[in-house]
Amino acid sequence: MWKKENTYGIGIKIALYTICILWTIVTLVPYFIAIITSLKPVEDVTKFSIDFRKLSLDSYKYITTEFPFMRWLFNSFVVAVAVTAGNLLFNSMAAYALARLNFPFKKVIFYIIIGTMMIPGQVLLIPIYLILNKLGWIDSYKGLIIPWLVSAFYIFFMRQYFLTIPKDLEEAALIDGLSRFGIFFKIFLPLSLPALATQAIFIFVGNWNSFMWPSIIASSEELYTLPVGLNSFYGQYYQFWNQVLAGAILLSLPTIIVFVAFQKYFVRGIVTTGLKE
């Protein structure tokens, strides 16, 4: 009896590992091909075989010195870091007010925040563009950054986290004469580091990968973010696959590194909220 079950178990195990390994191959092979191809000379890009003596970093050197890839990389960093910093501060501030302070229309404001999450962004795209145009922010860092400095979703997310911080802690601090802002900066933010890390990582990655908005706002080449720059580079140099794919790897690496380094926060973010930015 147990013998039969055991063989059954092995059969299932083989099936399970086969599925796992198959999907690992499906996931990793595109990256692998892209990396190898980016290291090949252009005449070899469609060859199946790999000539190890011919592999080099030439296409990386070429795109970062002959094309403004470093500039685009810099723009992407500036925009993603600024947007992330703004979100961390502003979302937490709003979340603190909603979690801990009493004021008129508190419920209304909370439901408005929830409600804004249900409107698809495309509806707002055109009027936001027109507003930025009036302000003269088209083709500027301001236009790339300022519309995205707060996020309803992460206000909600931080509020849920702040609600778990014990009230006694706060009351003791109030009695000791700490102001509300003091409590926010000295108690709530330090106690919320895991939640802040989760938020930071999702917003950074989301902004780093964002394509539609920067391609609307950044019209001059010096202001392209890396995704916009790479797409335009592909449009002109699509036959130079080694360079195009070197650009794709350059674009992918930062978020992959961030992900692998801070994995547990990713999982926590999805698990605690179940939502995608």
Next chain:
Amino acid sequence: MRNRTKAQEYLTAFVMLLPYILSFCVFFAYPLVKAFVISFQNFSFLGDAPPKFVGLANYKEALTNKMFLDSILNTLYYSVLVVPTQLIIALILAVIVNDKVKFKEFFRTTYYLPTVTSPVAVSIIFLFLYKTDGLVNQILRHIGITPRNWFNEPSFVMPAIVSVAVWGSVGFYMVTFLSGLSTIPDQLYEAAEVEGAGELTKLIKITVPLLKPMIFFNTVVSFISTLQMFDLSYIIGGSDGGPMGKAMTMVVMIYRTAFKEFNMGVASAMAFVVFGIIFLLTLIQRKLFGEEMSY
């Protein structure tokens, strides 16, 4: 004294909410009203003429524009293919890497990588793989299937994009399913084993029914996000929507009408049509899954 502290608390709350309130007014409330107004106006960004009220003309123009109507069909076709495919794969992977294999951390990490990879990079990598002389065709030739120019043939472009989209987002839904699985008590499985239930029985009788709220949630999230698809279609198909416009999605169409043709009025009308479609489909989904959601 009490009034003073109360006033102070109001003021503190106001200051803390100020960035949100400003952003809400400038980048949400006003744009929402403005978008609605523009959708009834003859609003060309390029002309100097002041906007003119034109009634429902923009909606009429949007709904008689063949390219826009096609984009609706293309998008629905895309959603219908992507949503079940990615959820089924994600569920299978989640069940397996939950506790059934070794190296599960490695598998989870690997499967999640495409989710953090830029859609521009993903599109470009697959443009290379799906080329006529690309890797995919070289493999297919070996097993006797005629090589194709996947992204350049009208009937293949959307299924090819679907495969890229599924590759790119299975990891995300796998992790949400994993979080759902972690809430199912082990005792249920142990009890089933005592009664002699096999793996498949346990999956069908315990895992899937208990995951139903999560499955519903993922279906809605996945459906809404596929209806708003832009990046893959735009990078792979361009603003003309690829071969015979077969890769044109609703959002690419809005983008094209607004920022290539500068026809802001019609584009706004299209945006509200898309909003309506998303809203309607979400309601239908809620009705369909309604009973199971009640617990």
